[in-house]
Amino acid sequence: MSSSSTVGRTVTLRRTETVRSPPRVRHVDELSEDALARFYDLVTSGGGSAVTDLTGFVDGEIIVFTDYYRVSLE
Amino acid sequence: MTEYVIIGDGISGSSAAETLREEDPDSEITVITDEGEPLYNRILIKEHAKGKLPEAPISIHDEAWYEDRDITLSLDTHVTTVDTDEKVVRIHDGSDVSYDKLLIATGGTPTQLPVPGSDAEGVLHFWTFQDARRIKEYAEEAEQAAIVGAGLLGIDFAAVCGAQGVEGNYLMRGDRWWRYALSSEGAEIMHQGMRDVGVEPVFDSGLDHFETDDDGQVTAAVDPNGERYPCDFAGVAIGLTFNTEFLHDVDLEMDNGIVVDQYMQTNLEDVYAAGDLTRFYDVLLGEHAQNGSWGSAKEQGRIAGTNMAADGETEGFEWVSSYSITHFDFPFLSFGHPTLGDDHAERKYSDTEWRRIAFKDGKIVGGVLIGDLAPQSKFKQLMREGRVVADQKEVLLAETVDLDDLAPAQEQ
Numbered sequence: 140m141s142s143s144s145t146v147g148r149t150v151t152l153r154r155t156e157t158v159r160s161p162p163r164v165r166h167v168d169e170l171s172e173d174a175l176a177r178f179y180d181l182v183t184s185g186g187g188s189a190v191t192d193l194t195g196f197v198d199g200e201i202i203v204f205t206d207y208y209r210v211s212l213e
Numbered sequence: 214m215t216e217y218v219i220i221g222d223g224i225s226g227s228s229a230a231e232t233l234r235e236e237d238p239d240s241e242i243t244v245i246t247d248e249g250e251p252l253y254n255r256i257l258i259k260e261h262a263k264g265k266l267p268e269a270p271i272s273i274h275d276e277a278w279y280e281d282r283d284i285t286l287s288l289d290t291h292v293t294t295v296d297t298d299e300k301v302v303r304i305h306d307g308s309d310v311s312y313d314k315l316l317i318a319t320g321g322t323p324t325q326l327p328v329p330g331s332d333a334e335g336v337l338h339f340w341t342f343q344d345a346r347r348i349k350e351y352a353e354e355a356e357q358a359a360i361v362g363a364g365l366l367g368i369d370f371a372a373v374c375g376a377q378g379v380e381g382n383y384l385m386r387g388d389r390w391w392r393y394a395l396s397s398e399g400a401e402i403m404h405q406g407m408r409d410v411g412v413e414p415v416f417d418s419g420l421d422h423f424e425t426d427d428d429g430q431v432t433a434a435v436d437p438n439g440e441r442y443p444c445d446f447a448g449v450a451i452g453l454t455f456n457t458e459f460l461h462d463v464d465l466e467m468d469n470g471i472v473v474d475q476y477m478q479t480n481l482e483d484v485y486a487a488g489d490l491t492r493f494y495d496v497l498l499g500e501h502a503q504n505g506s507w508g509s510a511k512e513q514g515r516i517a518g519t520n521m522a523a524d525g526e527t528e529g530f531e532w533v534s535s536y537s538i539t540h541f542d543f544p545f546l547s548f549g550h551p552t553l554g555d556d557h558a559e560r561k562y563s564d565t566e567w568r569r570i571a572f573k574d575g576k577i578v579g580g581v582l583i584g585d586l587a588p589q590s591k592f593k594q595l596m597r598e599g600r601v602v603a604d605q606k607e608v609l610l611a612e613t614v615d616l617d618d619l620a621p622a623q624e625q
C-alpha cells in the first residue's frame with residue numbers, strides 16, 4: 140500500500156486482484172504527465188511519500204499498471 | 214448553423230465531438246463509425262483478452278452520452294467515399310450526409326501477413342473489442358500459440374498467452390524484439406519478461422506460411438527456416454494499414470497517412486484529420502511525424518475540434534506521446550519518437566532496468582525507459598524546451614537524473 144498526505148486528504152493506492160464493477164478503470168497511459176509522475180512516486184515509495192497533488196485521480200478508480208491499483212481519496 | 218461530420222468514433226473522433234459540442238453549442242454534429250458499439254477503451258481491451266477485466270469498465274460512452282449532447286451517432290455505418298466539392302460523405306447504403314466541416318479520424322486496420330494460410334481460422338489480429346473477445350475465447354481453450362510481429366502490439370499477444378496459461382512461441386525476424394528502438398541489452402530484459410510468463414522468443418525466424426486442418430483451422434506456423442510451431446491460434450501484429458481507402462478519389466495529400474499541419478488541417482479546405490492516421494507537423498521535432506498512441510490521438514481530436522469550431526488556427530498540437538507496457542513485473546515506457554534521431558545514449562542499470570535516449574540535432578526527441586520510469590517527466594520537459602543536451606549524456610544517464618546538473622541552457 141502506498142499513500143500520500145495533503146492538507147486534510149490522502150491518496151492511497153492498494154494493489155487489487157479483483158475488478159467487478161468499479162466506477163472507472165484507466166490504463167496508466169491515460170494519466171496526464173504530471174499524474175503519471177505522482178502515481179509512479181506513490182507506487183515506488185511503497186509508503187508515505189511527498190506527493191501532494193490529487194488532481195487527475197478519482198476516488199475508487201482502478202489504474203492498470205504492472206499491477207492493478209485501486210485509488211482512494213480519504 | 215454549422216454541420217460537422219466526424220468519420221470514426223475512436224478516441225480521436227470522440228474527443229473532437231466532445232470539444233465541438235463545448236465550443237459550438239448550436240451546431241449539428243454527426244459521428245459515423247463502422248463498429249457496432251460506441252467509443253470504448255481500446256488500450257484496455259488487452260486486459261479483457263487476458264481474462265483480467267470484464268467488459269463493462271472498458272466501455273467509455275453509451276448511446277445516451279451522444280443523445281445527451283445532441284450528437285447524432287451512426288453505428289455500423291461504413292463511409293465509402295467523400296466528395297469534397299459537393300461536401301458530402303457517402304455511406305455504404307447509398308445515402309449521403311452533408312457537411313460544412315469534416316474530420317477524418319478512421320485510424321488503421323492490422324496488416325495481414327501476405328503468406329499462405331494467413332486467412333485461416335484462428336489467425337487473429339488485435340484492434341477492436343470484437344477482436345479481443347475472440348482472442349479471449351481462443352486463449353481460454355488453447356494450449357499453444359504462435360505470435361508474429363516484434364513490436365508494441367505483438368507483445369500484447371504474448372501477455373495474453375502468459376495470463377491465460379498458453380504456451381507461446383514468439384517468432385521474430387531479427388535478433389530481438391522492437392529492434393528499431395532497443396539494443397540487444399534492452400531487448401533482453403523484455404525477452405526475459407516474455408520467458409517469465411511462458412512465452413519463448415524465437416529469433417531470426419518470422420513466418421513463411423501457416424498450416425491448417427481440413428476445417429481451415431490453423432494448426433501450425435512454419436518459419437522461413439522450415440521450423441514448425443504447432444499452435445491452436447496465431448496472433449499476428451505486423452503493423453497497421455491506415456483506413457484511407459475510401460478517400461481514393463479525394464485529392465488529399467498523403468504520405469503513409471494523411472498529412473496535416475499542427476492545427477490538424479489537411480491540404481483541403483474544411484477537411485481535418487486526427488489520430489493514428491495523421492502525419493502531422495510536429496512542432497517539437499521540426500518535421501512531420503506520426504504517433505500511434507491513445508493520449509496523442511485524444512489530444513489531436515481535441516485540437517481538431519477546437520480549430521474546426523473556431524474556423525481558424527486557434528491552437529496547435531504540441532505533445533510528447535508515451536506508450537507503456539505493463540504486462541511484466543517491471544514497467545516499460547516509450548516516449549516521443551524513440552526510433553528517430555541522429556544520436557543516442559543508453560545504459561543498463563540492472564537485470565530489469567535500462568534506458569535509451571534518442572537525440573536529433575543535440576535535442577532529445579524520444580526514448581525508452583525500462584524498469585525505472587522516474588526520469589520520464591524530466592526528459593519530456595527537455596523535449597518541450599528544445600534544449601541541446603546531447604553533449605551531457607552522463608547527466609541524462611545518471612541513475613537519478615537531476616536537471617540542475619546540466620550546464621546552463623545556451624541561447625539557441
Ligand SMILES: Cc1cc2nc3c(=O)[nH]c(=O)nc-3n(C[C@H](O)[C@H](O)[C@H](O)COP(=O)(O)OP(=O)(O)OC[C@H]3O[C@@H](n4cnc5c(N)ncnc54)[C@H](O)[C@@H]3O)c2cc1C
Binds near residue numbers: 168221293321505
Ligand atoms: C491492442 C491494442 C493495444 C494498445 N495499447 C496501447 C497502449 O498501451 N498505450 C497507448 O497509448 N496506445 C495503445 N494502443 C494504440 C491506441 O489504441 C491508438 O493509438 C488509438 O486508439 C487510436 O485512436 P484513433 O481514434 O486514431 O483510431 P481508432 O481507435 O482506430 O478509431 C478509428 C475508428 O474509425 C472507424 N472507421 C474506419 N474506417 C471507417 C469508415 N470508412 N467508415 C466508418 N468508420 C470507419 C474504425 O472502425 C474505428 O472505430 C493500442 C492499440 C491496440 C489495438
